[in-house]
Amino acid sequence: MQAKFPSESLTVLTDMVLPGETNPLNNLFGGELLARMDRAASIAARRHSRRITVTASVNHVAFNRAIPLGSVVTVEAKVSRSFKSSMEIYIDVWVEDRESGSRAKANEAIYTFVAVDDTGRPVEVPAIEPQTEEEKSRFEGALRRKQLSLVLAGKMKPSEATELKALFI
Numbered sequence: 001m002q003a004k005f006p007s008e009s010l011t012v013l014t015d016m017v018l019p020g021e022t023n024p025l026n027n028l029f030g031g032e033l034l035a036r037m038d039r040a041a042s043i044a045a046r047r048h049s050r051r052i053t054v055t056a057s058v059n060h061v062a063f064n065r066a067i068p069l070g071s072v073v074t075v076e077a078k079v080s081r082s083f084k085s086s087m088e089i090y091i092d093v094w095v096e097d098r099e100s101g102s103r104a105k106a107n108e109a110i111y112t113f114v115a116v117d118d119t120g121r122p123v124e125v126p127a128i129e130p131q132t133e134e135e136k137s138r139f140e141g142a143l144r145r146k147q148l149s150l151v152l153a154g155k156m157k158p159s160e161a162t163e164l165k166a167l168f169i
Contacts, residue, residue, distance in 0.1 A: 003127040006135045009048040009079040009089075011040045017071045028067040033093065034058070037109050040077035041089040045113035048079040048087055049125040056086060056112040059149055065095065065106040072096040074103070077111075080135065081142035085122035086114045088142045110145065 013036060021032045038055060045053035067073055073095055080090040093107035115125045130139040144163045150156035151164070158164075 001126045003129040006078045009044040011043040011077045013040045013075045026069040037091045040075045041111040044077040049115035051115035053113045056114045060110040080138035082125045082128050
């Protein structure tokens, strides 16, 4: 299976924040943003694997900035690393200033998706070959993030998390 570049999975969703999607402070509901990020991540995972994909976990979400009513929001997702059947998807959320048009990073998230066959069994996915410095940095950190998630979920013994142990030696 030939490796792919993260840019091949890039998914960009742009939308406006409408009144029915806001909380009492007139900011985008966190759950609405999570749904948008999940859709973008799903598309990115499918583009990479060319298979049915399912959300395995939401590993990290940072709501760093409120997104006000009427804002234009852009969700950018791409595969940062792939493993046997799973893919880490890194998501950046941008908000566009209504008056100046400038973009600022509002939020970010890391999701894990698994590629499956028609019966729901995991299938292999192509490797990732990072190109940019940001892609290389995210690729390098992905194994540590995966091991941390597995340890926290009780699916890996801390003594087996070699990448995590290397941080403290």
